[in-house]
Amino acid sequence: MVRSKIVIEHLNLWFDDNHVLKNINLHIPEQAVTAIMGPSGCGKSTLLRCINRMNDFIPGTRIEGHILIDGKDIYHDTINVYELRKRVGMVFQKPNPFPKSIFENVAYGLKIHGIRDRKLLHEKVRKALIDANLWDEIKNRLHEPALELSGGQQQRLCIARALAVEPEIILLDEPASALDPISTAKLEELIRKLREKYTIVIVTHNLQQAARVSDYTAFMLMGEIVEFDVTTKIFTNPKDRRTENYLMGKFG
Ligand SMILES: Nc1ncnc2c1ncn2[C@@H]1O[C@H](COP(=O)(O)OP(=O)(O)OP(=O)(O)O)[C@@H](O)[C@H]1O
Numbered sequence: 001m002v003r004s005k006i007v008i009e010h011l012n013l014w015f016d017d018n019h020v021l022k023n024i025n026l027h028i029p030e031q032a033v034t035a036i037m038g039p040s041g042c043g044k045s046t047l048l049r050c051i052n053r054m055n056d057f058i059p060g061t062r063i064e065g066h067i068l069i070d071g072k073d074i075y076h077d078t079i080n081v082y083e084l085r086k087r088v089g090m091v092f093q094k095p096n097p098f099p100k101s102i103f104e105n106v107a108y109g110l111k112i113h114g115i116r117d118r119k120l121l122h123e124k125v126r127k128a129l130i131d132a133n134l135w136d137e138i139k140n141r142l143h144e145p146a147l148e149l150s151g152g153q154q155q156r157l158c159i160a161r162a163l164a165v166e167p168e169i170i171l172l173d174e175p176a177s178a179l180d181p182i183s184t185a186k187l188e189e190l191i192r193k194l195r196e197k198y199t200i201v202i203v204t205h206n207l208q209q210a211a212r213v214s215d216y217t218a219f220m221l222m223g224e225i226v227e228f229d230v231t232t233k234i235f236t237n238p239k240d241r242r243t244e245n246y247l248m249g250k251f252g
């Protein structure tokens, strides 16, 4: 039996009177890659952002239902959102390194969490960069500006920045959509490697990418989860006609 790291129960979300997420129920397995796919505007990013409470600050947002991580409701009053985001890292569509050095980008979160010791900082930065498959490319340029890296390197740097604080879950929102094919291939290789240690949820509307990198796939349409299953099953033998139509390119 696969263990669920994240359990989403009866989740509904409204932006003012726009009912964007409709009774979402989803069990996201531990140490696996789960892809969320579906046409533009169906609510993929919004759902992803619920998992580290990134929608909380958008005015007019109303959320009902539950998201449990390791059995604990992250929307409970006693949850410290700051601690939650340490456990649940996020990487966005466009690489967004800080205008600082490569080293400082990765050290940033560690410093916020109180690590001051130079040697320890260096060790943790190095480890995060190795884990993000970036170390060999940049080990001699640690103190150069991060913004001088290529787009694909910047995106792996953003992953290293997320890994540095040792999260359990990594949320990726279309992380390769701004990258060229070679950078995309490197990023996909990295994502497959990371599932050995982390629970990964990736939003993509690139079907081939979902098929290549994920173990499980959820198909969303107009705020609902139409189908969730093992990726090979979704792609070869979907249960729902709407999933089949989407895969055949009939819409989206
Ligand atoms: N900050 C916001 N304020 C108000 N409405 C929003 C906000 N963000 C998203 N929405 C609305 O929520 C719905 C879902 O948007 P979302 O960004 O989650 O879709 P998506 O599936 O990620 O689309 P895409 O593939 O284009 O990124 C849309 O109707 C969108 O207009």
Ligand SMILES: [Mg+2]
Pocket: 044, 045, 046
């Ligand atoms: Mg989106």
